[in-house]
Amino acid sequence: MSTVQAGRNADDKRPIYFDYQATTPCDPRVVAAMIPWFTEKFGNPHSRNHLYGWEAEDAVETAREQIADIIGADAKEIVFTSGATESNNLAIKGVARFNRDRKDHIVTVNTEHKCVLDTCRHLEQEGFKVTYLPVQQNGLVDLAVLEAAITDRTGIVSVMAANNEIGVIQPIAEIGAICKAKGVYFHTDAAQAVGKIPLDVNAMNIDLMSISGHKIYGPKGIGALYVRRRPRVRLEALIHGGGQERGMRSGTLPTPLVVGLGEACRIAKAEMGAEAERLKGLRTRMLDGLNARLPELYVNGDLEHRLPGNLNISFAFVEGEGLMMGVKDIAVSSGSACTSASLEPSYVLRALGVDAEMAHTSLRLGLGRYTTEAEVDFAVGHIADAVTRLRELSPLWEMHQEGIDIKSIEWAAH
Amino acid sequence: MAYSEKVIDHYEHPRNVGSFGKDEDGVGTGLVGAPACGDVMKLQIKVSPEGIIEDAKFKTFGCGSAIASSSLVTEWVKGKTLDQAATIKNTDIAQHLVLPPVKIHCSVLAEDAVKAAIADYKSKSNGLHSKKAAE
Numbered sequence: 001m002s003t004v005q006a007g008r009n010a011d012d013k014r015p016i017y018f019d020y021q022a023t024t025p026c027d028p029r030v031v032a033a034m035i036p037w038f039t040e041k042f043g044n045p046h047s048r049n050h051l052y053g054w055e056a057e058d059a060v061e062t063a064r065e066q067i068a069d070i071i072g073a074d075a076k077e078i079v080f081t082s083g084a085t086e087s088n089n090l091a092i093k094g095v096a097r098f099n100r101d102r103k104d105h106i107v108t109v110n111t112e113h114k115c116v117l118d119t120c121r122h123l124e125q126e127g128f129k130v131t132y133l134p135v136q137q138n139g140l141v142d143l144a145v146l147e148a149a150i151t152d153r154t155g156i157v158s159v160m161a162a163n164n165e166i167g168v169i170q171p172i173a174e175i176g177a178i179c180k181a182k183g184v185y186f187h188t189d190a191a192q193a194v195g196k197i198p199l200d201v202n203a204m205n206i207d208l209m210s211i212s213g214h215k216i217y218g219p220k221g222i223g224a225l226y227v228r229r230r231p232r233v234r235l236e237a238l239i240h241g242g243g244q245e246r247g248m249r250s251g252t253l254p255t256p257l258v259v260g261l262g263e264a265c266r267i268a269k270a271e272m273g274a275e276a277e278r279l280k281g282l283r284t285r286m287l288d289g290l291n292a293r294l295p296e297l298y299v300n301g302d303l304e305h306r307l308p309g310n311l312n313i314s315f316a317f318v319e320g321e322g323l324m325m326g327v328k329d330i331a332v333s334s335g336s337a338c339t340s341a342s343l344e345p346s347y348v349l350r351a352l353g354v355d356a357e358m359a360h361t362s363l364r365l366g367l368g369r370y371t372t373e374a375e376v377d378f379a380v381g382h383i384a385d386a387v388t389r390l391r392e393l394s395p396l397w398e399m400h401q402e403g404i405d406i407k408s409i410e411w412a413a414h
Numbered sequence: 415m416a417y418s419e420k421v422i423d424h425y426e427h428p429r430n431v432g433s434f435g436k437d438e439d440g441v442g443t444g445l446v447g448a449p450a451c452g453d454v455m456k457l458q459i460k461v462s463p464e465g466i467i468e469d470a471k472f473k474t475f476g477c478g479s480a481i482a483s484s485s486l487v488t489e490w491v492k493g494k495t496l497d498q499a500a501t502i503k504n505t506d507i508a509q510h511l512v513l514p515p516v517k518i519h520c521s522v523l524a525e526d527a528v529k530a531a532i533a534d535y536k537s538k539s540n541g542l543h544s545k546k547a548a549e
Contacts, residue, residue, distance in 0.1 A: 322475075322481060325417070356450035393431055393481065394473060394474070394475045
């Protein structure tokens with residue numbers, strides 16, 4: 001029996017990309033910067049004895065500067081990794097294990113990325129205690145609650161700068177100040193935030209920061225971890241070997257990928273302000289357009305403290321995966337259970353207090369560097385058409401129109 | 415996720431979408447699932463005095479596989495007696511639509527919807543066409 005990929009339309013055009021939080025295309029300038037390092041200047045940057053090694057090392061160190069520059073750090077404080085997942089693992093496990101005797105408590109938030117949450121769960125099995133803070137309905141952490149959770153056994157607080165599902169930006173500077181006052185290390189997973197909002201590790205009192213290449217128009221397979229040197233943060237390495245990256249992460253550095261990440265950061269720093277303005281304008285255009293055509297829309301998460309390019313919307317009475325099938329000319333993702341392998345609705349949306357049924361109706365829309373006004377207008381029409389059509393198919397919409405309160409019904413779930 | 419051609423067909427061209435009046439003569443309504451689960455199916459059958467399902471309508475809140483499963487059963491029940499319709503198995507639905515394992519529950523819900531509609535019809539018709547007492 002043949003299968004047809006959902007997402008292809010009749011004449012097999014590629015869908016318009018609206019999933020910039022999932023990943024981003026490489027900026028062509030990034031690719032251009034990477035190319036020489038594959039076949040021409042292919043040396044191992046740790047080879048000390050010849051030109052091939054020296055030129056590769058120079059390129060790596062230039063990239064290190066570019067990455068440090070965008071977060072207000074020193075180049076010596078940048079450790080290259082395979083991505084933010086590895087950086088998160090290294091930061092949390094590394095610091096926790098190093099200080100295990102005196103500090104065996106970790107504080108984090110229940111809306112963190114799975115790689116943070118799963119790392120914490122793993123550490124619980126090693127005997128650490130973890131507090132998973134709740135968030136408010138707007139997605140933001142309550143600073144008083146956070147402060148109260150810190151004890152004299154707390155070694156590290158980990159709070160992401162910007163959330164991948166709802167784009168909400170946490171009060172990082174305030175959290176940093178609290179952690180500094182309490183003498184606790186502050187780690188932030190900034191994968192979605194670097195290059196999109198201004199970050200300064202000193203002004204914000206950040207001790208560790210995870211950075212992802214493929215979220216900022218750089219290549220996949222590369223990331224970095226900022227590790228403060230003054231005062232020095234010590235951590236246990238995850239990967240042992242030749243002692244590269246000051247012993248914190250052994251392994252030959254992938255020169256092209258490192259160069260790509262550096263170039264991506266350089267571009268992001270130069271263009272961040274203008275890009276943020278442009279994306280905010282496009283996002284407003286999209287939201288206004290959808291609101292004009294559709295009733296019963298709900299934006300999930302704070303609209304103000306939010307990444308400029310992110311929208312997460314619940315379209316009441318229409319299920320998310322069904323909706324995605326109906327918008328195959330755009331590429332989006334959903335907080336619907338059906339689209340996750342576990343059939344559970346998005347834990348981030350649930351943490352906001354969004355009802356399970358509303359979590360099932362959500363779409364995440366991510367705008368980015370290459371999104372145009374015309375594409376936004378097309379998407380608005382396309383989504384509105386699909387939602388309207390699916391509401392005609394929906395018994396819940398029918399009940400809503402009849403004035404029945406859906407919450408009052410006793411559902412006989414199977 | 416890759417959908418089968420049949421699922422896409424039912425999704426793009428759903429059969430028998432709509433509603434009968436709940437209190438119309440000869441109508442049985444099955445409402446199954448729950449919004450919290452992301453799957454709600456409303457299946458209605460219109461039964462002739464001779465006990466044949468002459469028409470069916472559905473509305474579904476759910477993914478493509480759920481919509482396809484319920485659309486399919488509205489086609490399958492037409493022309494059947496109540497007892498015949500009650501034998502529709504989720505495995506047949508799943509096989510016909512080539513549902514992957516993670517979507518089998520959609521076919522189960524569709525089977526439940528048929529049974530619920532039949533039960534509702536029987537409870538209203540005073541056991542006219544059923545030898546069993548209403549449950």
